[in-house]
Amino acid sequence: MKQQRGFTLVELAIVLVIIGLILGMAFKGKDLIDGAKVKNMQAQYNKIVAGFNIYYEKYGAYPGDGCIAAVVALGGGTTCPAGNRDGILGNAFETQSAINLLLNTNILTNADIQSVFGQPWAITPSADVTLVATGTNFMSLTNAAGVPQAAADVRFVCALDRLMDDGVNTTGIVRSTGLVYTAATDCWAQTGQVTVGVRVLP
Numbered sequence: 001m002k003q004q005r006g007f008t009l010v011e012l013a014i015v016l017v018i019i020g021l022i023l024g025m026a027f028k029g030k031d032l033i034d035g036a037k038v039k040n041m042q043a044q045y046n047k048i049v050a051g052f053n054i055y056y057e058k059y060g061a062y063p064g065d066g067c068i069a070a071v072v073a074l075g076g077g078t079t080c081p082a083g084n085r086d087g088i089l090g091n092a093f094e095t096q097s098a099i100n101l102l103l104n105t106n107i108l109t110n111a112d113i114q115s116v117f118g119q120p121w122a123i124t125p126s127a128d129v130t131l132v133a134t135g136t137n138f139m140s141l142t143n144a145a146g147v148p149q150a151a152a153d154v155r156f157v158c159a160l161d162r163l164m165d166d167g168v169n170t171t172g173i174v175r176s177t178g179l180v181y182t183a184a185t186d187c188w189a190q191t192g193q194v195t196v197g198v199r200v201l202p
């Protein structure tokens with residue numbers, strides 16, 4: 001008779017511990033990647049706001065302020081035909097020109113305005129009250145047609161709000177619509193999509 005051998009309890013326990021460690025590292029790695037994405041969005045916001053201030057120091061006005069015609073990226077010039085400059089971007093000519101002027105002056109690059117979701121950031125007109133108060137400009141994600149206020153994963157928006165602001169979707173410099181979250185919400189347990197805006201001016 002041939003003697004058959006199986007695994008001992010110790011061997012099975014070691015295998016289970018190794019599997020547990022691998023799964024633990026995988027989940028922790030995902031948490032680290034998600035956290036890095038949120039910090040990347042914060043860094044992009046800081047870069048874009050710094051770009052607005054650098055442009056102001058160099059040209060005496062915020063990019064796009066007073067534009068009476070849209071400025072295109074790549075070869076569209078570093079300033080725009082100027083109308084009334086009031087320190088806010090109130091119409092589509094001004095908001096469309098703002099990012100393009102920052103690109104044309106090499107203050108920002110295309111990589112600086114590409115979000116972690118793959119959509120570029122754009123500036124919303126000051127009269128757009130879906131996310132913002134009248135008289136302010138927010139940067140928001142664009143959809144495939146280039147229209148601001150595209151949707152994003154609520155988990156990242158909530159975490160960004162908590163990192164940069166008060167963690168409430170209707171107040172502060174980070175605002176969103178679509179789903180409600182508060183300072184007590186567990187961001188990473190949320191599901192769905194929201195539109196997001198982060199205040200740039202004033």
